[in-house]
Each structure stands twice: as structure tokens, then as C-alpha cells.
Amino acid sequence: MTKQEIINRNNIQFRGKGEKIMLxxxxxxxxxxxxxxxxxxFEEDYKIVLFDYVGCGKSDxxxxxxxRYSVLQGYTxxxxxxxxxxQLHDILFIGHSVSSMIGALAAIEQPDLFSKMIFIGxxxxxxxxxxxxxxxxxxxxxxxxxVMDNNYLGWANFLAPxxxxxxxxxxxxxxxxxxxxxxxxxxxxxxxxxxxxxxxxDDLANITQPCLIMQCSDDAxxxxxxxxxxxxxxxxxxxxxxxxxxxxxxxxxxEETIELIQKFLIQPDY
Amino acid sequence: xxxxxxxxxxxxxxxxxxxxxxxLLTIGSKIFYQTHFYPLIKMQNSANEIYLIFKGTDxxxxxxxxVEINRSGSSVELICSAMEITNRNRYEKELIDxxxxxxxxxxxxxGLKKAKDDLVLNKQLLESQLRNLKxxxxxxxxxxxxxxxxxxxxxxxxxxxxxxxxxxxxxxxxTVVNQLEKIKTFTSKMRSMLLTLLRFKELxxxxxxxxxxxxxxxxxxxxxxxxxxxxxxxxxSYPKSYPQFYADxxxxxxxxxxxxxxxxxxxxxxNSKLNIEISAIETIKNSFFVVTDTYKYDKFVxxxxxxxxxxxxxxxxxxxxxxxxxxxxxxGLAYCKEIVEKHSGSIKAKSVxxxxxxxxxxxxIHKPTKPLLH
Numbered sequence: 001m002t003k004q005e006i007i008n009r010n011n012i013q014f015r016g017k018g019e020k021i022m023l024x025x026x027x028x029x030x031x032x033x034x035x036x037x038x039x040x041x042f043e044e045d046y047k048i049v050l051f052d053y054v055g056c057g058k059s060d061x062x063x064x065x066x067x068r069y070s071v072l073q074g075y076t077x078x079x080x081x082x083x084x085x086x087q088l089h090d091i092l093f094i095g096h097s098v099s100s101m102i103g104a105l106a107a108i109e110q111p112d113l114f115s116k117m118i119f120i121g122x123x124x125x126x127x128x129x130x131x132x133x134x135x136x137x138x139x140x141x142x143x144x145x146x147v148m149d150n151n152y153l154g155w156a157n158f159l160a161p162x163x164x165x166x167x168x169x170x171x172x173x174x175x176x177x178x179x180x181x182x183x184x185x186x187x188x189x190x191x192x193x194x195x196x197x198x199x200x201x202d203d204l205a206n207i208t209q210p211c212l213i214m215q216c217s218d219d220a221x222x223x224x225x226x227x228x229x230x231x232x233x234x235x236x237x238x239x240x241x242x243x244x245x246x247x248x249x250x251x252x253x254x255e256e257t258i259e260l261i262q263k264f265l266i267q268p269d270y
Numbered sequence: 271x272x273x274x275x276x277x278x279x280x281x282x283x284x285x286x287x288x289x290x291x292x293x294l295l296t297i298g299s300k301i302f303y304q305t306h307f308y309p310l311i312k313m314q315n316s317a318n319e320i321y322l323i324f325k326g327t328d329x330x331x332x333x334x335x336x337v338e339i340n341r342s343g344s345s346v347e348l349i350c351s352a353m354e355i356t357n358r359n360r361y362e363k364e365l366i367d368x369x370x371x372x373x374x375x376x377x378x379x380x381g382l383k384k385a386k387d388d389l390v391l392n393k394q395l396l397e398s399q400l401r402n403l404k405x406x407x408x409x410x411x412x413x414x415x416x417x418x419x420x421x422x423x424x425x426x427x428x429x430x431x432x433x434x435x436x437x438x439x440x441x442x443x444x445t446v447v448n449q450l451e452k453i454k455t456f457t458s459k460m461r462s463m464l465l466t467l468l469r470f471k472e473l474x475x476x477x478x479x480x481x482x483x484x485x486x487x488x489x490x491x492x493x494x495x496x497x498x499x500x501x502x503x504x505x506x507s508y509p510k511s512y513p514q515f516y517a518d519x520x521x522x523x524x525x526x527x528x529x530x531x532x533x534x535x536x537x538x539x540x541n542s543k544l545n546i547e548i549s550a551i552e553t554i555k556n557s558f559f560v561v562t563d564t565y566k567y568d569k570f571v572x573x574x575x576x577x578x579x580x581x582x583x584x585x586x587x588x589x590x591x592x593x594x595x596x597x598x599x600x601x602g603l604a605y606c607k608e609i610v611e612k613h614s615g616s617i618k619a620k621s622v623x624x625x626x627x628x629x630x631x632x633x634x635i636h637k638p639t640k641p642l643l644h
Contacts, residue, residue, distance in 0.1 A: 029305030033313065067565035073554050074565070097305070109553065136297065143298025143323075149366050150321040150332070150359070151302070196301075206551045220292060220300045247304040251312050 006085045010051040010078060011058040016043035021088045023049045025079065027097030027121075027248075028195045029188065031057025034096065037254035041262070049088065053078055055187030064187055072098070072198050076105040083113050094118040094261070096250065097221065098195040100230075101203075108206045117211045118261060121247050122230045123222040125199040132201070133225045141196045148192060152185035204233035211237040212264040214249065214257070221247045238264065275352070280327030291350075296330055299323045311348075315339040324352075332359040414471050417464050425464075428457045473608050478518040480637040485512045485550055485573070488519070492526035496534075504534070504544045512550035515571045516637040517613055525609045529575055529629065532603055536579035536627070546577045555632065559616055569635040570615070578626040614638060 006012065013032065016022075022042055024035045032050040039048050052059040053075055068074040079102060083091065091114045095103040100122030107114040126134045127141065211234050215227035224241070231239040240260050244253030271286050279294060292303050299322045310317045317337045324331040333352040340347040355362075432454045436447065486508050493499045493506065530546070537544050550573045557568040603619075610617040615633040622628070 027305070030309050034309060065563065065565065068556075068563075070565070071554060071567050073556070073567060077556075108551070136301075140297040141301075143296060144301045145298075147298050147302045147321060147323060149370075150362060151306075202552070218290075220297075221304050246308065248309060248312075251309060 001081060001085055003085055006082060009054060009060045009063045010082060011060075012082065012086070013050040015039050015048040015050065016046045018042075018044065018046040020046050021049060021091045022046040023079075023083075023088065023091050023093050024051075025093070025095040025099035025103055026052065026056065027095075027099050028191055033057070034248065034251060038250050038258060038261075041258040046092070049082070049086070051078075051082060053191075055184050055191065061184055061187070064184075066190070069187075069190065070194065072102050072194060072200070073105060075102045075194075076109065079103065079106045080110060080113075083110070089113060090115045092116050092118070092265070094120065095122075096120045097122070097247065098191075098198075101198065101200045104200065104203060104207055107209055108203060111208055114209050116265070117207070117209050118214065118264065119211060119230065120214045120249060120257070121216055121219055121222040121227070122213060123226045124201045124204055124230055124233070126196045126221075127199075132229070133223075135221070135223050135226055136196070144196065145189065145192060148185075148189050152189065201229075201233065204230060205235070207234050207236070209236065210267075212260070213237055213239045214260055215239065215241050216244050216246055216249050217242060218245045219247050238267075240264075278326055278331055278354070279324060291348075294324050296323045296325055311337055311339060321355075332356060414468065418468055421464055422461065425457050425461050429454055432457075470604065470608065473605065473612075476521075476612070478521065478612060480516045481519050483515050483517050483519060483522055485509060485548075488523050489526055489548060491523050492530055495523070495527055496530055498530060503542070504546065506546045507548065509548050509550045509573075513552040513569075513571050513635060515633060515635040517633055521609045521612070522633075525606050525631075528603065528606050528609075532606075533577040533579055533627075536577075538578060538580045538626075541578050544577060544579070546575070548576075549574045552635065553632075557614070557634070570632045571635055573629075573631040573633070575629040575631065576626060 001009075011032070016039070024032065024039070026032050026034050031052045035050060039050070042048060054069065055061060055064045065074075068077070082088070083106075093103045093107065093114050093116070095101075095118070097120070100119035101124065103114075103117060103119070104122075107117055123134065125132065126136050127138055128134050128136065213227055213231050213234075215222070215224060219227075228239065231237050242249055242253070242256055242260065244256050246252050249257045271281070276283065276286060281289070292300050295303055303322065307317060307320055307322070310320075316339060317335075320335045320337070322333060322335055324333060331354055333354050335350055335352045338349045340349060432450045436442070436450055442450075489506065489508060490499070493504075498504050498506075533544060533546055550571055553570050553572045554567050555570045557566050558564045607617055610631055610633065613633050615631060617632075618630045620628045620630075
């Protein structure tokens with residue numbers, strides 16, 4: 001894959017005039033726009049790399065492959081391909097929500113590429129298990145999928161002819177862009193399944209980089225116990241409980257988010 | 271919140287103040303609220319016709335919600351209007367079910383058609399590849415026959431006649447004797463190289479015998495085979511934990527033996543000790559390494575083998591060249607590559623000058639269900 005091809009596929013954008021690489025990975029349900037309150041604070045010191053996963057934001061939807069993206073490893077592949085084609089090294093990775101695990105898998109696969117990892121609202125497994133509190137029952141998550149189905153009812157999307165999608169209805173695509181952070185409903189629905197039914201608990205112990213876990217207060221999606229579990233499993237991790245509430249502190253409380261990131265970055269490597 | 275809403279949700283007026291909007295929702299809706307709805311109103315200041323489900327007193331209440339944000343000065347006001355759609359929701363549910371079955375049928379149909387087209391194309395490709403492979407194999411057989419017999423014979427005769435000359439002509443000048451000895455050495459070297467290639471060929475024909483692998487036991491066996499277990503100058507750190515996987519025990523032991531021999535041969539004279547670190551984790555990878563755009567995720571064991579040797583400035587592809595060039599008695603890394611690839615795995619090597627070498631070996635956890643295509 002050439003540089004231009006991957007830039008188009010993942011709608012890669014660059015910001016900042018620094019040397020060190022900061023790679024920002026958006027979470028489920030949105031796109032790189034989510035980072036817009038955060039990036040200005042780091043533009044002086046970092047070269048910031050932003051992207052959309054295939055099927056999100058302004059990525060190339062025709063590059064979506066159902067089999068490839070049927071597990072988080074497919075999204076990890078996106079991430080590693082970006083790093084390899086753009087020749088990124090010594091990367092500071094910041095992932096929101098499901099991107100924490102996508103980034104974690106990338107950092108395990110190619111440890112020498114990543115220097116530090118920051119996870120915002122991570123969860124290694126959303127569904128409760130015998131001796132694990134993920135926060136949700138199977139039923140809860142099936143209901144989420146039903147709510148999504150209802151919200152996307154109007155979209156005449158069929159998975160199979162994805163490549164030629166909406167050619168006959170360009171107005172749909174236009175309309176779509178104005179809602180839901182311009183995310184493709186069918187892909188988002190699939191992404192939801194992959195995200196909420198994944199289980200990465202055993203992978204956490206294989207992360208070697210220093211990690212910061214940013215835990216929101218009253219996070220309905222990744223509650224405290226879930227964040228603490230992630231912290232406990234990663235040897236080299238710091239846990240920070242935020243005053244920010246909800247699941248998107250980089251949108252709702254950018255100042256606190258920036259401050260915590262900056263504090264973590266000035267910590268000496270150990 | 272108006273009275274209708276309060277009654278439906280079973281809330282007292284006193285409970286309404288300070289109540290978080292998302293806490294009125296069912297859990298599924300709460301997730302949707304956090305991942306979609308909230309970012310949307312934050313970015314666009316409004317959202318229309320969003321479907322959410324409220325927790326009612328005795329039943330769930332599906333609604334369509336419109337939201338506007340009113341900013342006046344420092345205060346932010348969110349105005350929400352909701353329309354209950356319980357009846358419409360039933361109808362919608364039927365629509366969604368119908369849409370799903372239509373989608374399923376279509377995707378199966380399109381999927382099948384595409385699979386059929388792909389199959390025809392792949393069959394054609396396979397045919398031409400098999401033809402090439404067949405002729406290559408025939409050529410290879412011929413070459414190996416040459417190596418095994420026809421090449422060996424003249425070499426044997428060269429050694430024989432050199433000895434003959436040496437024995438029959440007593441009092442030859444020392445220089446001639448030395449030169450003859452050199453001819454003998456080179457010829458023997460050549461013969462052992464040919465044998466090496468033959469052994470390599472045998473490996474190719476070998477059928478793997480799969481059994482459950484205990485990695486530590488394998489490594490220990492390899493060190494015993496090489497008499498390294500009592501060697502104080504070699505420090506091996508074993509993996510603390512590792513996944514169980516299926517492979518050919520003899521071959522995997524051989525793999526580690528070859529790696530260990532290679533590490534010894536590549537020892538950095540600056541280091542008093544040879545430090546070898548082995549670790550293994552389970553990972554999920556696409557099992558199609560070569561074919562593009564095809565995905566089947568499987569469990570693999572990823573073994574990392576690191577040692578503080580001299581290293582080399584090349585990639586694994588050149589390892590074959592190196593090991594043939596040096597013609598070590600062992601088959602070296604080329605052998606390792608062959609063993610790993612026979613298991614449908616992969617091996618990569620990376621050299622960091624001053625630090626050492628890193629080998630990453632990927633092996634499937636489970637044995638293949640179908641016989642591999644030869």
C-alpha cells in the first residue's frame with residue numbers, strides 16, 4: 001500500500017509542528033473529529049496523526065471487508081498498516097474506548113513501535129462473566145443493537161453490495177454525513193458487535209509499555225471496576241480517576257483530559 | 271419535564287431536579303446515548319428523531335427525541351421533545367425483521383455469486399500454479415538425483431585419485447603434497463555440502479506428527495541434546511507462562527536445537543555469557559499470510575527468541591544464503607524456516623547491532639483440520 005492509498009483509506013490528517021509522534025484513535029460511534037478540543041494543546045510539541053477507521057468518518061467505505069473487521073484484530077491491522085506505511089516510530093498512542101484495546105493489541109504485536117500508551121475509558125470485556133464485572137449482560141447489549149437498528153431504520157443499506165453502495169441514492173450519503181458523525185450505519189452496527197462482544201482480558205498482561213488509564217466518573221460504558229481491572233492487569237500502568245463524568249472526557253472536559261495527558265508525558269520513563 | 275412524562279416515568283416532581291438524563295434510559299439506550307447521542311449534540315448543537323427507550327413505571331417506553339441547545343450567556347439549556355412511539359415501534363420492529371431477512375438473503379445471494387466467480391478464477395489460477403509446480407518438482411527431482419548420485423561419484427573419484435597419487439609417488443615435493451591435500455579438503459567440503467542439501471530435501475518430504483507441545487520441556491530437551499544444560503556460560507530464561515499448542519514434537523525440538531546452535535556460533539566475543547530469552551504468548555492472526563484480501567482469524571502462539579549475539583544486517587530471506595555460505599555442519603536457520611513453514615507458521619528475524627537478535631516465530635495453536643495442499 002502506498003502512502004497516498006492509506007491516507008485516503010483512513011482519511012489520515014496531520015497536525016502540529018513537533019517531531020514526536022502522537023497517534024490518536026477514536027472510539028466506537030464517532031470519528032477523528034472527537035479530538036478537536038485536545039489537539040491544539042499538543043500542536044507545538046508533537047506531530048499529531050489523526051485517522052478514521054475504515055467505515056467511520058471520511059474513510060474509504062469501499063475498503064470495508066466484513067471478514068477482516070469481524071474481530072478487533074482487523075482494526076489493529078489498520079493501525080499497524082498506518083504506522084508501517086507512514087514509517088511512524090516511538091509513538092505516543094492515545095485511544096478512546098474500544099481503541100484502547102485496538103491499540104493494546106497493536107502494542108503487543110509490535111512493541112518496538114510504541115513508547116507510551118494512553119487509554120481513555122478502556123474496557124477489556126463489556127459482558128459480565130463468572131468472576132468478572134463488565135457492566136453489562138448479554139441482554140443489555142442486544143438491546144443496544146436493537147436501539148441502533150431502530151435509529152438506522154431509514155437507511156437502505158445492504159451489507160453485501162457495500163462497494164457500490166448508495167450510488168443510486170447520493171442524497172442518502174449526504175444526509176448521512178450530517179448525522180452520527182458521518183458514520184456508516186451498517187458498519188457501525190457491525191463495529192458495535194465486535195466492540196461489545198470482545199474479550200481481551202488475557203491480552204493485557206502482555207503489554208510492556210508504560211500506560212495511563214484515564215477513568216471517568218460515572219462512566220456508564222466503562223465503570224470504575226472495569227478500568228481498575230485493566231490497571232491491575234497491566235504491570236506498567238498508572239490509573240487516574242477523572243472528575244469528568246460520562247464516557248467522552250475529551251469532548252466534555254477537555255481541560256482536565258489535556259492536563260492528565262501532559263502530566264503523564266513529563267513523567268520520566270521507567 | 272412535563273407532567274405526562276413524569277407520570278409515565280413514575281417520577282415525583284422532587285425527583286426530577288438533579289436527575290441525570292441518561293439514568294432515565296434503559297441500559298442499551300444509555301450506551302447509545304453515550305457513544306452517539308452525546309457526541310452528536312455536543313458537536314452539532316441539535317439532534318432530531320433519535321430513537322431511545324425510557325424506563326417506564328411498568329413497561330419500557332420507546333420515544334423519538336428531538337433536542338435543541340439554547341445558549342444564552344453562560345447558561346446552556348437543552349430542550350428535548352419526545353414522542354412516544356409504542357405502536358409505531360411494533361410496526362417498525364416488523365419492518366426491521368423483514369429488512370434483516372431481506373438483507374440476509376441478499377447478502378447470501380451476492381456472497382454466493384461472488385464466491386462462485388472467485389472460485390472459478392481461483393481454480394484457473396490453481397491450475398496454472400499446479401502445472402508450474404509440477405514441472406518445478408520434476409526438475410527438482412532430477413537435480414537432487416544428480417546431487418545424490420551423479421555428483422557424488424566424480425567427487426569420490428577425485429579424492430580416490432588424489433590419495434592414489436600420494437600413495438604411489440613417494441618423495442613428491444612438499445608443495446605438490448600440500449596442493450593435493452587441499453584438493454582433498456575442498457572435495458570433501460563439497461561432498462558434505464551436497465549431503466546437507468539432501469537432508470534439506472528429506473525434510474520437505476517429511477509428514478508431521480502432531481501432538482500437544484509443552485514448550486519448556488522442548489527447550490530443556492534441546493539443551494540436553496546439545497549438552498548446554500550444565501554450561502555456565504549459557505543462560506537461558508524460559509517462558510514463565512505459555513499457551514499449549516499442537517505441533518510435531520521432534521521438529522519443534524529440532525527448531526530450538528538449531529536456534530541454540532546458531533546462537534552459540536554467533537556469540538559476541540565482548541559478552542562473557544550467552545543470554546537467551548524465550549517467551550511465548552497467544553495471539554489472534556489472519557491465517558492467510560500471502561493471499562491478500564482474505565481473512566480467517568486463528569489462534570497462534572507467538573514465540574520470541576532473543577539472544578545477545580553479533581547479529582547480521584539482513585533479513586530472514588538472506589538467512590538461507592548465509593547458512594549455505596558458511597556451510598555449518600548444521601543446516602542452520604534455513605532448516606528452522608523450513609520447519610516453521612511446514613507447520614503453516616512464519617519466522618522473522620531482526621538484528622539490533624549491539625543488542626542482539628530477535629526471532630519472532632508464529633505457529634498455529636491447533637493442528638490443521640484439512641491435509642495441506644502439496
